[in-house]
Amino acid sequence: MKRSPKFIVVGGEVAGLAATLRLAERGAAVQLFSTMPAGRALSADGVDGFNGASNAMGEGDAPRIHFEATIRAGDFLANQELPRRLCDAAPGLIDLFDRMGVAFDRTPEGRVDFSRGEGSRFRRTAFAGDKTGLSLASALDGQVRRYEKAGLVERFAGWEFVSAVLDGRGICRGLVAQNLTTMAFESYKADAVLACTGGAVSVFGSSSAAPFEGFAAAPLYRQGASYANGEFVHFQPAAIHGADKARLIPDVPGGRFWVPRQGSPWYFLEEGSEAAEAPTHEAVNRAIHKVIYELNLGIDGEPAVYLDFTGSRPKGFGPSRSFDDFCMKFARTNPREIALKVSPAVRCTQGGLWTDDDHMTNIPGVFAAGECCYQYHGAALLDGNALPARAFGGFYAADRALEYASGLARGCDETDEAHFINESSLQRERFQGIVDMSGPENPRHLREELGRTMTEAMSSVRNNAKLKSAVNRIREFKERFDRCGVSDKSTWMNQEAVFSRRLRGMLDIAHVMTLGALLRDESRGNHHKPEFPERDDEKYLKTTKARYGKEEPLISYEDVDTRHIKPAPFPFGREKKAS
Amino acid sequence: MNAVRIKIRRQDKPGSGAYWESFEVPRRSGMNVTALLMEIRKRPVNHHGEAVSPVVWDDGCGESDCGACTMLINGRPRPACETFIDALEQPIRLEPLSKFQVVRDLIVDRSSMFDALKRVKAWVELDGTYDAGQAPRVTIREALLAQDLSRCTSCGACLEVCPQYGPHAQFIGAAAISQARLTALHPIAKAGVPERLDTLMEEGGVEDCGHAQNCVKACPVGIPLTESIAAVKREATKRAFHRFFG
Numbered sequence: 001m002k003r004s005p006k007f008i009v010v011g012g013e014v015a016g017l018a019a020t021l022r023l024a025e026r027g028a029a030v031q032l033f034s035t036m037p038a039g040r041a042l043s044a045d046g047v048d049g050f051n052g053a054s055n056a057m058g059e060g061d062a063p064r065i066h067f068e069a070t071i072r073a074g075d076f077l078a079n080q081e082l083p084r085r086l087c088d089a090a091p092g093l094i095d096l097f098d099r100m101g102v103a104f105d106r107t108p109e110g111r112v113d114f115s116r117g118e119g120s121r122f123r124r125t126a127f128a129g130d131k132t133g134l135s136l137a138s139a140l141d142g143q144v145r146r147y148e149k150a151g152l153v154e155r156f157a158g159w160e161f162v163s164a165v166l167d168g169r170g171i172c173r174g175l176v177a178q179n180l181t182t183m184a185f186e187s188y189k190a191d192a193v194l195a196c197t198g199g200a201v202s203v204f205g206s207s208s209a210a211p212f213e214g215f216a217a218a219p220l221y222r223q224g225a226s227y228a229n230g231e232f233v234h235f236q237p238a239a240i241h242g243a244d245k246a247r248l249i250p251d252v253p254g255g256r257f258w259v260p261r262q263g264s265p266w267y268f269l270e271e272g273s274e275a276a277e278a279p280t281h282e283a284v285n286r287a288i289h290k291v292i293y294e295l296n297l298g299i300d301g302e303p304a305v306y307l308d309f310t311g312s313r314p315k316g317f318g319p320s321r322s323f324d325d326f327c328m329k330f331a332r333t334n335p336r337e338i339a340l341k342v343s344p345a346v347r348c349t350q351g352g353l354w355t356d357d358d359h360m361t362n363i364p365g366v367f368a369a370g371e372c373c374y375q376y377h378g379a380a381l382l383d384g385n386a387l388p389a390r391a392f393g394g395f396y397a398a399d400r401a402l403e404y405a406s407g408l409a410r411g412c413d414e415t416d417e418a419h420f421i422n423e424s425s426l427q428r429e430r431f432q433g434i435v436d437m438s439g440p441e442n443p444r445h446l447r448e449e450l451g452r453t454m455t456e457a458m459s460s461v462r463n464n465a466k467l468k469s470a471v472n473r474i475r476e477f478k479e480r481f482d483r484c485g486v487s488d489k490s491t492w493m494n495q496e497a498v499f500s501r502r503l504r505g506m507l508d509i510a511h512v513m514t515l516g517a518l519l520r521d522e523s524r525g526n527h528h529k530p531e532f533p534e535r536d537d538e539k540y541l542k543t544t545k546a547r548y549g550k551e552e553p554l555i556s557y558e559d560v561d562t563r564h565i566k567p568a569p570f571p572f573g574r575e576k577k578a579s
Numbered sequence: 580m581n582a583v584r585i586k587i588r589r590q591d592k593p594g595s596g597a598y599w600e601s602f603e604v605p606r607r608s609g610m611n612v613t614a615l616l617m618e619i620r621k622r623p624v625n626h627h628g629e630a631v632s633p634v635v636w637d638d639g640c641g642e643s644d645c646g647a648c649t650m651l652i653n654g655r656p657r658p659a660c661e662t663f664i665d666a667l668e669q670p671i672r673l674e675p676l677s678k679f680q681v682v683r684d685l686i687v688d689r690s691s692m693f694d695a696l697k698r699v700k701a702w703v704e705l706d707g708t709y710d711a712g713q714a715p716r717v718t719i720r721e722a723l724l725a726q727d728l729s730r731c732t733s734c735g736a737c738l739e740v741c742p743q744y745g746p747h748a749q750f751i752g753a754a755a756i757s758q759a760r761l762t763a764l765h766p767i768a769k770a771g772v773p774e775r776l777d778t779l780m781e782e783g784g785v786e787d788c789g790h791a792q793n794c795v796k797a798c799p800v801g802i803p804l805t806e807s808i809a810a811v812k813r814e815a816t817k818r819a820f821h822r823f824f825g
Contacts, residue, residue: 018708021708022708025707036645037647095711095712095713095714096708096710100703100705101702101765103728105722110716110718128729129726131644131730134644134729134730135729139703142696142702142762143702145693145697145702146704148697149700181682242609242614243609244611244614244617245641247641326642332663442621444621487623487632488623489632490591492591492683493592493686495620496620
């Protein structure tokens with residue numbers, strides 16, 4: 001009898017749930033691991049909509065035009081095969097999620113309504129109110145629950161991916177995970193492991209939108225997986241900065257940015273700036289950066305500007321629907337009466353685990369999808385593309401993982417038990433080492449310092465002196481980490497020890513990100529260096545690849561696959577009219 | 580010093596005794612309960628100046644979208660992230676939700692809520708995730724209602740305030756009933772409605788609601804829960820009538 005392959009998916013959000021669903025639907029047994037309980041984990045993608053060139057509005061839109069816009073927005077740094085497939089599949093994905101019960105906005109005829117994204121000529125973004133990401137994740141979660149009830153999916157909620165189990169030939173045969181309540185370590189066998197654990201925004205500390213720190217990319221990087229394009233980070237132009245975190249403001253229609261200048265409001269985006277031409281996030285971020293740091297016109301000397309909705313009324317649909325409630329709750333002001341004080345904040349990372357066009361990392365048997373994978377977006381994210389890439393990536397990675405696993409000559413059940421036992425006890429010992437740490441450094445303070453360092457050096461405008469000092473700081477942080485003390489010695493739900501282990505991973509990834517930015521002497525997408533204001537295709541039309549080295553990340557470069565569209569100069573990814 | 584006084588009901592693990600511990604934290608502007616707990620976590624020292632184990636809570640999305648940080652704040656179930664401290668009477672009392680088992684400190688086990696979603700089959704019976712063409716049309720009104728209902732985060736606030744919900748009773752609670760209604764709204768799910776309603780007509784179903792109407796007031800995202808219960812009840816009555824008279 002033919003053995004049936006085993007799969008493990010790590011991550012319970014859009015990409016992970018999509019992958020789990022696809023695998024279960026094909027009759028495969030799946031174990032789904034997530035740090036948060038079922039249906040809890042969700043990314044900042046909630047502020048975004050879902051692109052698909054259905055041409056539902058009769059404007060002459062087509063997947064090919066969407067694809068071109070995607071590649072241009074990414075400033076030609078994205079490998080082109082996966083985005084092409086994504087754009088072809090996106091209209092069908094919107095239908096699928098509509099069938100699944102995502103509460104999309106509607107036209108008067110009852111069809112899915114589409115909005116125009118920033119800088120786009122076409123209405124191709126579908127929203128489910130202002131909670132598109134949440135709605136997508138819940139619909140997928142319901143589908144996965146259905147297969148859970150049918151016995152095909154086994155959930156491990158409240159478990160953390162700790163490391164992959166590799167056999168003597170370096171092939172992944174399973175993983176070691178830790179139960180975050182009992183703190184027990186267990187190994188699990190799988191022919192393929194799919195990492196869908198999100199991006200690395202947590203290295204930015206409280207100036208980022210997502211506090212989730214449990215990403216699997218860091219331990220995999222340590223085990224030899226390459227990390228690609230770490231230097232590319234997406235900033236949302238407007239966020240409310242709270243005492244605990246930054247809360248992103250969606251691109252709500254009607255908002256106007258201004259700062260006081262000589263006693264009256266200056267609407268700095270509306271005067272012949274690049275941003276006035278094409279208000280992409282990059283252009284708006286740079287304009288805000290200039291106002292705050294070059295012209296010193298931040299409100300009351302603070303790094304903030306006003307975002308003003310006082311002249312506009314909320315729409316019944318789209319991202320503005322409960323925007324007013326959101327402002328009342330978290331800014332505690334009525335945005336229709338008082339202008340909001342905002343500044344840019346980190347929304348997501350474009351870099352992540354390197355994969356081939358089959359979503360497989362360079363560790364055979366480990367796949368990556370969602371924000372923890374670097375594909376699709378290149379040097380900048382086209383608005384509305386994050387969610388489709390998460391969903392499509394999850395489905396597509398699952399299909400490729402099925403192929404891979406059924407092609408294996410020997411399965412995980414035939415792997416020597418010693419590999420599992422050894423990896424498990426290695427990780428258990430390492431963790432005990434962390435619990436026992438009793439030095440003077442406070443890991444929580446260290447993380448705040450890391451966040452400040454990253455926010456300063458890795459903002460939308462960068463320079464080499466700052467980046468160099470950030471890389472040095474991160475080296476220091478790594479040394480200081482070894483002198484940390486862990487305040488909780490409990491053997492039950494010890495969050496501090498788990499946090500400290502994650503922090504060590506964050507430091508590795510932060511090192512990759514800053515070093516990648518330092519070495520990239522050009523301006524491309526959301527990586528802007530005034531010292532090198534031009535895009536330099538000759539030298540840097542390359543994917544940055546980092547591999548773990550004992551002291552420093554080992555950086556190399558790889559050619560970008562530009563098989564469909566030849567790179568051309570194209571500032572800020574403004575779309576062409578349909579021809 | 581402008582300090583905030585906090586009293587936290589703590590518990591080291593399930594089954595161990597609960598105890599109150601007090602803390603004082605320097606006030607910062609724009610502080611919510613999450614920021615308060617972050618300060619304690621950073622420097623876990625109680626008001627006697629003794630080093631203690633850090634207080635744990637479920638630190639989720641921070642935007643009322645995940646429900647995880649919902650706890651009793653001065654006796655009311657609320658998400659820590661959207662509760663700002665300047666409006667709270669001091670000492671601020673933080674307790675875990677009382678209708679679930681405590682795992683540690685302010686963290687509770689809500690798995691019963693997810694089991695309830697399985698019982699009411701809160702999903703559309705899809706043929707598959709392949710491209711099977713467009714879904715049936717949905718009116719703007721239905722879509723708006725679906726958007727409201729789909730904001731449920733399984734935070735448990737509605738169950739906390741419900742006199743009918745708890746270890747003393749079978750009642751499935753407002754959250755699952757409302758999610759069943761959301762699923763039933765979907766044109767494709769209509770085929771499965773009778774079965775879904777059967778579950779809610781059994782013991783512990785919609786008839787066990789005692790009309791206290793506390794749930795709708797407690798819901799942090801404003802879901803019309805009592806409306807959902809009434810709507811499901813109407814459908815269930817219709818179904819019972821049809822079943823009886825065939």
